[in-house]
Amino acid sequence: MADPARARKLAVRIRQIVSATIEMQIKDPRLGMVTVTDARVTSDLREATVFYTVYGDETQIADSAKALASATGVLRSAVGKQTGIKFVPTLTFVADIVPDTARELEEALERARQADAELARAREGAAFAGEPDPYRKPAEDEDDEDGTDAVATADEDVDDVAVRSRSAS
Known part of the structure; x- marks a missing residue:
């Protein structure tokens, strides 16, 4: 060899x-x-x-x-x-079949460009079917009566904070 x-x-x-x-x-x-x-x-x-x-x-x-x-x-x-x-x-x-293959690829790309342009024309006046922002957002936390958020301090237990935040709602 x-x-x-x-x-x-x-x-x-x-x-x-x-x-x-x-x-x-x-x-x-x-x-x-x-x-x-x-x-x-x-x-x-x-x-x-x-x-x-x-x-x-x-x-x-x-x-x-x-x-x-x-x-x-x-x-x-x-x-x-x-x-x-x-x-x-x-x-x-x-x-050599490379020129034929290149010609076929160019034709396929041209068909894809035409399909994209047709889709863009169909999409011009379209609107969303649902709400503009379909994702749910978490409910905003309301402040407690005394103006502090329901956050646990070092002395409080996490369960106490959860009970306090549920009662404020």
């Missing part, structure tokens, strides 16, 4: 080489606006997965996938020449 840092460095280098080779050397007319988004190399450095996106409709995506599959040998030899490693990893091209 190779060092994970070496695998990451090789993946970055493969991504750079593949994208430059697609731009400069591959002249397949089926190849659309392809963007290499990521590359991942297995820990044994034997296989590399290259993720890409295509700008266009479904037919352009399918045509670009066929063009990349047919150009795999040229791209692998370019990777071998420019990296100088003993064993060149096999290249597998996978269409």
